[in-house]
Amino acid sequence: MKPLPLLLILAVTVGPLAAHEPVTRARTPVRLPDIPGYRTLKCDFHIHTVFSDGLVWPTVRAEEAWREGLDAIAITDHIEYQPHKADVSTNHNRATDLARGRGNELEVIVIRGSEITRSMPPGHLNAIFLTNSTPLATSNWLDALRAARAQGAFIFWNHPGWEPQLKDGKVQWFPEHTQLVAEDLLHGIEIVNERAYYPEAHGWARERNLAPFGNSDIHEPIHMDYHLHAGDHRPLTLVFARERSAEAIQEALFDRRTAVYSGGKLFGEEKFVRPLVEGAVRVLNPAVTVRGKGRAYVQIHNDSEVTYRLERSGDVADVVFPRSLVLVGGRTVLLELKAQGAPEAGTRAVALPYQVTNALTAPGTPLRLELKAEVTFAP
Structure with a gap:
């Protein structure tokens, strides 16, 4: 008689036990x-x-x-x-x-x-x-x-x-x-x-x-x-x-x-x-550097369980940033920044304008939100 494979033995013995595992009453x-x-x-x-x-x-x-x-x-x-x-x-x-x-x-x-x-x-x-x-x-x-x-x-x-x-x-x-x-x-x-x-x-x-x-x-x-x-x-x-x-x-x-x-x-x-919204959404590294035609990444963390869906509501001089952004609940996401044209070297504060399409302050009126960063443009 051939010995039964170990996985088969475990399936036969442990499986029924798992099937009767009590449901956890958890909050x-x-x-x-x-x-x-x-x-x-x-x-x-x-x-x-x-x-x-x-x-x-x-x-x-x-x-x-x-x-x-x-x-x-x-x-x-x-x-x-x-x-x-x-x-x-x-x-x-x-x-x-x-x-x-x-x-x-x-x-x-x-x-x-x-x-x-x-x-x-x-x-x-x-x-x-x-x-x-x-x-x-x-x-x-x-x-x-x-x-x-x-x-x-x-x-x-x-x-x-x-x-x-x-x-x-x-x-x-x-x-x-x-x-x-x-x-x-x-x-x-x-x-x-x-x-x-x-x-x-x-x-x-x-x-x-x-x-x-x-x-x-x-x-x-x-x-x-x-x-x-x-x-x-x-x-x-x-x-x-x-x-x-x-x-x-x-x-x-x-x-x-x-x-x-x-x-x-x-x-x-x-x-x-x-x-x-603002109590949950945090910019983790507000100071970033964009070198030449390269790019920089701003890390944005969302402490809440709500996945916020953002659509760009305007432009910012010298900066290219995403048209849409999804801030996944409980996660940190990357926002990519690039230089628009050839901006003058130096550091400036930018406020990236968005609308939060799933946060309505009136019928059809999404919340306006600015994501702020300090961008240094370098050759």
Whole structure:
């Protein structure tokens, strides 16, 4: 009888053991920098469980958030729609109570919320930072919103571009929304829901002083909608808070200190998007020398996980530099510089103008960014 090859023996003995290796329950941080004066908290304020039309027990939502590196979530089950009520409690507060218990163990902040689910207008709205969801179960939608606001709730408009609620196929702002703003019953708006970006809503956030939100609106287990192991993840509302607490998040939301991170893109006011980008992008060797017709390389490091895509937005005298540049997340890339013509010998400061095409400060408006270097031209 011939001896079995060693590799075959290992495959037979080690293979079954590897197949039964337990899954590691690990947290993957979202690598985005803090900005001056504030912590950048990663949040999802639109989440469903089996207590409305979701397919997940509330405690699972807290661990999903922990694994994905989130700081805070809001459980926002529908008030009016409970298809599982034959199997679970109809107590509108119960889902948050369960999720908060697990969240406390994992240091994930769990905020009580509810989705007020009505036809358009006004559509679906989330109220978060509730103390009691039960008073929202009333037939008149305006009474429901007033009951939420009486508890100090922050209220935002969900998925304004959701196709089933469009009128004449258009994303529209209605007089009812103007009324809500006037009565202090509307403070934010989803500009991203799931994977959909609504440029109209982004514009309204700027024009009407509403905090922009990006939320998952997740119903299924999170891994069924997002390829987590491939680096994919849910949209996030970035909250710029003074500290990591529910109270600080609430204060930041009412002060409109939010931005959105979704699909490898940033959306928000320039005063928040700029420090997110500039806090991550560093020129490692700003002083370089170009000799004659040779070239020099500037090394640029991107500390964040976002791969920033840059397009040149202007020219610089005496310098040839790339039209496009991709700053890969977590990597250092080379930017090639050459002399244009025959510049006078000497050292000068240059600012290379770019637009960050995946960092939008308004619909269709990319962030402008200058990469600065000190270039010495030598014969």
